[in-house]
Amino acid sequence: MKGKHIPNLFTLGNLLLGVFALVLALNEEYGRGAIMILLAGVMDYLDGKVARKLQVSSDFGKELDSLADLVSFGVAPAILAYALKLSDWGYLGLAIALGFVMCGALRLARFNATTFSGNFMGVPITAAGGIVAIVIIYLGNIPDLVLPMIMMLLSWLMISKIKVPKF
């Protein structure tokens, strides 16, 4: 195992947790599913951190990172939210879930196809998916409508040209 592949192990961990969140959605374990999304976020943070520390970065790693991010922070939050609550609103709820994934994919494809430095353009999918996961965890204590409203807002913010500082 060469050092350059170590960050990719965290990325695979990210993807694995995202798919596991979907398995938990099938089992109607929405809170635990949302926690998997947050843990996937930790993995995503670590992969970037480790890559910078080891000064290894590759096209392969970047591709893998985007693929994992779409599953863990786009598909998994959308499916958990749909199964938990959005399905109550029929086609509108379905459209909100599908729209969230579409916007996340457009954000990732745009990010990878442009070279820039400084600020992010549009809210990163990791942040959007993490926020949806947190709303899912606290949904018993807040009005149900918060979930679709925040998902529509985040969908728009992902594809908007709003500037978000890197952290």
Place this chain on the structure above:
Amino acid sequence: MKGKHIPNLFTLGNLLLGVFALVLALNEEYGRGAIMILLAGVMDYLDGKVARKLQVSSDFGKELDSLADLVSFGVAPAILAYALKLSDWGYLGLAIALGFVMCGALRLARFNATTFSGNFMGVPITAAGGIVAIVIIYLGNIPDLVLPMIMMLLSWLMISKIKVPKF
């Protein structure tokens, strides 16, 4: 709308069908979910065909295509297969589903990070996901064990260096 974005509409259709297959998995409609995967395959074929016909091709389009492919031909078949049958085998079934998605992601990341012409290296995820969808559709008529066996074989074939002619 510029012509160069037309192939991307097919790619978004591919992604949309993949997410819809996951929604059908939640509803225990596995056969219909598998049909969505096959329809996503038609969209994936058309996006490449249209891009070549219009002679438009972009980094953005390629990124979006990979993202859609992982969801429709990696995550959706794995989750449908898990919900339908693999879950009967506990952690082994879970590992087979997770392994299929991991290998699909590795195949896509390797494909995007290398430039080449002629043959594909490793079985494309579109083919692997399509085969799993067909097995899901016919699972009533074939032994249950075919599903995990073929998924393990396809997982390996995706990351192998086997040469597959382009078609």
